[in-house]
Amino acid sequence: MKAYISGIGNISPQNTIEKGYIPDHYLEYKQEFMTSVEPNYKDYIEPLARRRMGKVIRRSIVASSMALKDAGIQLPDAIITGTGHGSIEETESFLISMLHHNESLLNPTPFIQATFNSISTQIAIHLNCISYNSTYVHRGLSFESALMDAVLLLNEGSANNVLVGGADEITKNHYIMTKRTGAWKEELISNKDLLASKTKGSMAGEGAVFFILSNKKLNNTYATLTGTKTFYNVKTSDDMNQHIIELLAKHNLNPSDIDVFLTGINGDFDKDQIYYAIASQLFADKTLAYYKHLCGEYFTSPAFALWLASNMIKRNYISSGVIVKGNKPASLRHILIYNRFNRYEHSLMLISAIE
Amino acid sequence: MEDLIYKLKQEIITELKLEDITPEDIDADSPLFAEGLGLDSIDALELIVLLEKNYGIKIEDPKDGKKIFYSVRTMAEYITAHNVVA
Amino acid sequence: MSSRVFITGIGIISSIGENLEETLISILNSKTGIAPVKYLNTVHKELPVAEVKFTDRELFDLGNIPYNELLSRSGLMGIIAASEAIRTSGINVKDIPTAFISATTVGGMDVNERYYFDFIENNSKNKFIPTYDCAESTERIAEYFGLDEYLATVSTACSSSVNSIILGARMIKNGFVDRAICGGTECMTKFHLNGFNALSVIDKEPCKPFDDERNGTTLGEGAAFLILESEQNAFLPGKTIYAELAGYSNICEAYHPTATSNLGEGPYIAMEKAIKMAGLSVSDIDYINAHGTGTINNDSSEGLAIERLFGKYIPPFSSTKSFTGHTTSAAGAIEAVLCIIAMQNNLLLPNLNFKTQMNELGIKPIREIIKNVNIKHTLSNSFGFGGNESCLILSKV
Numbered sequence: 001m002k003a004y005i006s007g008i009g010n011i012s013p014q015n016t017i018e019k020g021y022i023p024d025h026y027l028e029y030k031q032e033f034m035t036s037v038e039p040n041y042k043d044y045i046e047p048l049a050r051r052r053m054g055k056v057i058r059r060s061i062v063a064s065s066m067a068l069k070d071a072g073i074q075l076p077d078a079i080i081t082g083t084g085h086g087s088i089e090e091t092e093s094f095l096i097s098m099l100h101h102n103e104s105l106l107n108p109t110p111f112i113q114a115t116f117n118s119i120s121t122q123i124a125i126h127l128n129c130i131s132y133n134s135t136y137v138h139r140g141l142s143f144e145s146a147l148m149d150a151v152l153l154l155n156e157g158s159a160n161n162v163l164v165g166g167a168d169e170i171t172k173n174h175y176i177m178t179k180r181t182g183a184w185k186e187e188l189i190s191n192k193d194l195l196a197s198k199t200k201g202s203m204a205g206e207g208a209v210f211f212i213l214s215n216k217k218l219n220n221t222y223a224t225l226t227g228t229k230t231f232y233n234v235k236t237s238d239d240m241n242q243h244i245i246e247l248l249a250k251h252n253l254n255p256s257d258i259d260v261f262l263t264g265i266n267g268d269f270d271k272d273q274i275y276y277a278i279a280s281q282l283f284a285d286k287t288l289a290y291y292k293h294l295c296g297e298y299f300t301s302p303a304f305a306l307w308l309a310s311n312m313i314k315r316n317y318i319s320s321g322v323i324v325k326g327n328k329p330a331s332l333r334h335i336l337i338y339n340r341f342n343r344y345e346h347s348l349m350l351i352s353a354i355e
Numbered sequence: 356m357e358d359l360i361y362k363l364k365q366e367i368i369t370e371l372k373l374e375d376i377t378p379e380d381i382d383a384d385s386p387l388f389a390e391g392l393g394l395d396s397i398d399a400l401e402l403i404v405l406l407e408k409n410y411g412i413k414i415e416d417p418k419d420g421k422k423i424f425y426s427v428r429t430m431a432e433y434i435t436a437h438n439v440v441a
Numbered sequence: 442m443s444s445r446v447f448i449t450g451i452g453i454i455s456s457i458g459e460n461l462e463e464t465l466i467s468i469l470n471s472k473t474g475i476a477p478v479k480y481l482n483t484v485h486k487e488l489p490v491a492e493v494k495f496t497d498r499e500l501f502d503l504g505n506i507p508y509n510e511l512l513s514r515s516g517l518m519g520i521i522a523a524s525e526a527i528r529t530s531g532i533n534v535k536d537i538p539t540a541f542i543s544a545t546t547v548g549g550m551d552v553n554e555r556y557y558f559d560f561i562e563n564n565s566k567n568k569f570i571p572t573y574d575c576a577e578s579t580e581r582i583a584e585y586f587g588l589d590e591y592l593a594t595v596s597t598a599c600s601s602s603v604n605s606i607i608l609g610a611r612m613i614k615n616g617f618v619d620r621a622i623c624g625g626t627e628c629m630t631k632f633h634l635n636g637f638n639a640l641s642v643i644d645k646e647p648c649k650p651f652d653d654e655r656n657g658t659t660l661g662e663g664a665a666f667l668i669l670e671s672e673q674n675a676f677l678p679g680k681t682i683y684a685e686l687a688g689y690s691n692i693c694e695a696y697h698p699t700a701t702s703n704l705g706e707g708p709y710i711a712m713e714k715a716i717k718m719a720g721l722s723v724s725d726i727d728y729i730n731a732h733g734t735g736t737i738n739n740d741s742s743e744g745l746a747i748e749r750l751f752g753k754y755i756p757p758f759s760s761t762k763s764f765t766g767h768t769t770s771a772a773g774a775i776e777a778v779l780c781i782i783a784m785q786n787n788l789l790l791p792n793l794n795f796k797t798q799m800n801e802l803g804i805k806p807i808r809e810i811i812k813n814v815n816i817k818h819t820l821s822n823s824f825g826f827g828g829n830e831s832c833l834i835l836s837k838v
Contacts, residue, residue, distance in 0.1 A: 047375040048393055052698060079693065085574055095557060095632060103484045103635050105408055108400050109372075111636035112698050112826065115546060116575070116596040121827025124695040130710070133693030133829055134604055137548070137575035138594040145593045152611050177560040180567045232580075232589045344580065397699065400641055417641045 001155045003225040004354070007071025007212035009063035009165075010307045011036050012295045013205055017066070022311060024319045026294055030190040033170045033204035034296040045126065052109055053122065056087040059208035060119045060167045061126050067163060068127075071212035072219055077159035078132035079120050080149050082142030082166045084299020086116040088174050119167055132159065140341020142166060143300040144230045144349070147213070151228065154215045165210030166300030175204055183297070185267070191293045194267030195324060202266035205296010209303035211310075217354060222310035224352045226251050226334070231346040237277040240346060244282060244336070247348050255282040259329040260318060262309055264339035265290035266297045274340060279325070287318065287326035294322070302339045302347060309335040309351045316353075359431045367427070370405045371398055383427045391426075399424055406430075412437050446610040447675035447838065448667050448683040450530025452522040453778045455663030455765045456491035459503060460525050465782055471810060473764050473793055475647040475659050481629045485638065489647045491661030491766025492629055493518060506585070511568065513549050515578040518664035519626035520585050526622065526666040527586065531679060540591040540618045541583045542609050543666075544601035544625030546770040548575035550632045578626055591618060596770065598825030599732070600691075601625050602665070603773030603833055607689045609669045619674050624666030624774035633769065634660055640699060648735030648767070649794040650760035651744060651806045658734040661766020665774035683781050687818070687836040688719025694828030700738050705746030707830040708732075712750050712820060715832035724754040725818050726834075728789060730776045731806070732822040733760020734767050739824065744802040756820075759792035759807040773823040777833055780819040784837045789814050 010016035013034035014026050027037075036059060041050060044062045053061070060081065068076065085091070090113035097106055112118060117135040124133055132153065136145035143166030150164040178184065185201040194203060212218075213225065229247055234240050248254055261283040263275040279288045295304040312318050316332050337349040364378035367387075371394070385391040388399070399420045406412045412434065414420060423433045451461065456474020458464035467474070474491040481492065493500070500517040501508050504524060512520075527534060553573040559566040560573075571577070579594045591612070595605040602625030609621030637643050637660060644657035667683075675682055692714065694707025701707060716723060732743055740760075747755060761779050768775050783790050792806035799805075821833045 042375065047373065050374050051372040052397075084576075094636065095554060098631060098635050099554065099557060103631060105404055106635055106639040107370075107404050108397055108636070108639040108641075111633075111639055112397070114632075114636070115598050115826055117598050117825065117827050117829055118698065120597075121693055121695070121829060122698065124693040124828070125698070128695055129693070130695050130707075131693060132691050133597070134608075134691065135596050136593060137545075137596040138579065138592065139574060139576040141576075141592070148593075149608065152608075152615055152617075155615055156611065173561055177570055180560070180564055181570050230591065232583070232592050395697070397640070400639065404639075 001215065003151050003154050004214045004217055004221045005211055005223050005225055005310045006214040006218040006221045007067040007073065008222065008307050008310060009066025009070065010209045011039060011059040011063050012207040012304055013037060014294050022315065022319055023294055023321050026321055028190055028192050030188060033175050034191065036206055049126065054087045054090045054113050056167050056169045056208065057113065057119055057122045060165060060210065061123055063165060063208045063210040064123050064163055067210040067212050070220055071161065073161050073212055075127060075129050076131065076161050076163035076212065078153050078162045079123050079129060080134050080146040080162060080164045081120040082136045082146035082300050083116055083119060084139050084142050084168050086119065087113045088169055089171050090114050092171060092173055140299050140345040141230050141347060143303045144228060144347040147228055150213045154213065160215050162213045163210060164213050165208065166303030167208035168298045168300045169206045170204045170298065194293045197267045198269045200268055200270060202268045202292065202297040205298050207295050207304050209307050211306065221354055223313040224354055226352045227350040229348050233344050234346050237274050240278055241281055244348060247350065251350065253334065258283060258286055258334050258336045259332050260287045260289050260312065260335045262289045262291060262305055262335055262337045264292060265324060266292040287329055288324040289318065289322045290324050291322060302337065302349065305337045305339065306349060309337055313351055313353050356431055356435065359434065360427055363427050363430055366405060366409060370401055381427060385426060387424055387426055410434050410438055444614060445672045446613050446669050446686045447672065448686060448781065449670045449675050449680050450526040450532065450668030451683055451778045451781055452525025452529065453665040453775060454493055454518050454521045455768065455775055456493055456661050457764050461782065465786065467764065468782065468790060469810065471791060471793060473647065474661065475766055481631065483631050483634060485634060487645060488634065488638065488643055489659050490629060491659060493662055511572055512581055513572060513578060514551055514628035515545060515626045516581040518628060519543060519578055519582040522624065522664035523582055523586065523622060523666040526668050530668040532668060534586050534588055537620055538590040538618050539588055540609060540612055540621040541588040542593045542595065542605040542621060542623045543579040543582060544595040544605040544770045545575050545578060545627055546596055546598060546601060547627060547630045547633050549573040549577045550630045551628050554631050597829040598827060599769050599772055600823040600825040600829045600831040601770035601773065603823040603831040604691060606667060606774065606777065606833060607691060607831065610686050610689065613669060613671050619671045621669045622666055623669055624664065625771040626664035627662055627769045627771040629660065629662045642736045644735060647794055648763055650733035650735045650763055650792055651740050651799060652795050653797040653799045655735045655737065655740060658736050658762065658767045661768045663765060663768045663771050663775050665771060665778045667774060667777060682838045684784060684835040685838050686833065688715045688834035689832060690714035690718065691831045694830055696828050699826050701742040701824060701828065703742060705742035707828050708743050708746040708822065708824055709750050711830035711832045712746065712822065715820065715834050719834040721818060723751045726756045726820050727816040728783060728819045729756055729758035730780050730819060730821040731758050731760045732824045733762055735762060740799065741801055743822065743824065744799060744804065748802060748804060755804055757789050757807050759790050761790055763793035773831065776821050777835060780821050780835050784816045784819060787814050787816065788812055
C-alpha cells in the first residue's frame, strides 16, 4: 500500500506560506531563536473562534487548511498531530498564574489549550470533521509517530486521505529554560553560519507543517512516502548505517539509489558528527543536505524536512542553500531524511518520485 | 453607570481575547450568550474570574452566572449592587 | 498478520490498590480510594482526590526500584504497573520485538510546577529540566525494562490510554510487531487539579457518577499496562489469556473544546463503532464500564447515548471513578484492567455514591457489587476534552 504526499501547508520562520516558495533565498535570523512568519489569520478563522486559539493552534489550523486546499480535499478521513510540548505559551500562562496567585483566580482558557490534543480537536471543530483523531507527544519522534499512525490507517483501508502534521512553538521562557541544558548556542549566531559553527548547541525554532497523506495519486501529489521508521537508543553510527541499509533494502533500494541525504544537521558541532560519518560511509558521492538553518531546531522539525523533500522531488530541484556537500543531482528520484533528536530518538523517512 | 458599562466592554474584550471587536460593537442590552455575542459556558467562567479579579466580587455558584451575565448592563448593575472594591 | 489481539498480562496501581490483588480486595469491600488530599502539595485541601497511597520515596521501595531523583511519580507508577503486567504474562520482553506505548497528559508537570521559577531564573535545578515533557515517563519506563523496539506516547486527554491500547492492537494486526505493552500513567499535579477546578468541574464532595445530585468529578492518579499479543503468540504454552481485545473505536465529536454534545452524539458513534467492529450486537454486551466522570455534562450525554444506542438491551453499567477517581490519561487502561478483573471474577462492579436517578435518564447504574455473573463482553468508554471519544470491547476467552 503506497502513501502519497498530496497536499502540504507550512508555517515556519521562512516564507513558506507563499505559494510555490522554495528556499533559493531564505530569511536570515541573528537572534536567540527563530519565529514564524505568520499568515493573516483573519482569512482563515473567524474572530470568535480565534479567542480560544493561541499561536500553535492557529498555525495548525491554517497549515491544515492550506494542505487540504493544496490536495483539493474538503474533509480528511482522519486528523493526527504530533507535538513535543503543545501550546507552551498557554501552558506557561496558566502555570505562572497558578504559582503567582497561589492557585487562585485562574482563567480556564489557557488550561484547555495546554492539553496537547487541543490542536487535533480544534482542527476537527474548525473543519466540522467527525473522524478518527489522535495526538502524539513523544519529543523528537512526535511527528513521526503521527505519520506512522497515518500510514497504518491507509494500510488498514480505514482512511483515504489523512491530515497529519507536526507543530511546536518557542517562547522566551522556554528558550531560557532549555538553554540551561546546552541545547542552544551560547554566542549570538546567524542561521546562515550554523553549518560553519564549531561550537556546541543549535538555534531554536518552531513551525506547524501539515500534510494530506493519501492512498492514491491526486492532481497535486508531490511524492510517495515510500517508508518511515523510528529508532530509539541507537548506539553508534554503524548501527544507524545498518538501519538505513535495512530500510532501503525493504523497498528494493540501496544507498546508491539515494539522490539526496537530507539530515538534521543543526550546527551543534559534536552532535552533528554522526550525520557526517553516515554520509561519508553510505552516501559519499551523494548530495548531503540540511534544513534546520531554515526552521530551527524543535521537536517536530522533521515535518519541515518532509515539506522540503516533497517539494524537491516534485520540482526535481534542490536549492543551493540547503546543500552541505556535493553537487546538485541530475534527477531527484529518492530522498532519505534522517534526523537525530538528542541521543535517543532517531528517524528515517524515504521519499520517492511518483512513478 | 455608562462609564462602568464602557469599562466592562473593554474588559470583556481583553479578558476573553475577542479580536476584531471594539466596545462600540457590543450593545449594552443585547445577550452576551447564545445569540448576541455568542459566548459559551467557558466564557462565563472567565467572566467570573474577571468579576473577582477586577471588582472583588466572588460568585460561588457558576449557575448564578446566567442571570448576572445576561448582558453588559446586567453585569454593570450587579457590580454596582455588590462592589467591594473602591 | 494477526487479525485477533489478546491480552496476556495486566498490571495496575491506583488509589484502591498497589496491584491486582489489592485492587480486587478494595472492589469486593466497596472501598474507595477517594480521600482528603495527603500527598499533593496544594492549597486546595477542600477538594477530595484519589491519590495512590504512597509517597514518591515509598513507591521506589514498593517497586524495588533503585532510587533516582530524576524519576518522576508518573514514571514510578508506570514501572510498577508495567512490572506486574510483565510478571503476570510471564514474557521475556526481549524475546520478540515489543512496542511500548504509553499515555499521559501532564507528563512531567509535577517536576515543572515544583521547579519552574528555578528553571527560568537560575541553574540550581538544571538536571530536572530534561524531565518536564510527556515522553520522559515513557522513556524511563521503557529503559527500565530494556524496551527499545518502538516507543510512542499518546495524549488525547481522558481517552489517551485507550488510544495507546488501540495503537498497539493495530500495530500487531498490521504486522509491525507481534507484541505491544500499552497503557498509561498520570500523577496528581497542581496544574491539572487547578485546571479542572477552574473549569468548575470538580465536586467538593467525592464524585457521584450518574447521580442527579452530582456536581463534578474527583481527580485521581495511577497507572495500568496491558500486554497485547498476536493470536499465534497468545496461545503458546504457559500463557494466560486475560481477554480478547475484540473491538475498539476512536472518533472526534468535533463539537466543543471541553463539553460533549447534549445528546452524546460522539459517545453514541464511538460505542456503536466498537460494538460493530467486534461483530457484536448491543444485546451481547454484558457490562459497560462508563466514562462516568460525575460531571453534569458527561453523565447526561453519556447516559442519553447509552439509552439511545442500547434501547431495550441496556446492560448493567457503572462508573468506577467513584472508586479510583478520574485518572485522566491513565483512566482508559485502568478501567480496561477493571473490566478484566470483573470478567475473571464474575463480578459486576458497583457505581459507588449513587443515590438518586438522574431526571433525564430512565436508567440507573449498578448500586451494589453483584457476584456470580458470567460476563462475556464488556464495553469500556473513555471520553476526552475536545471530543476525543474512544471505546474498547474486551471479551472473555
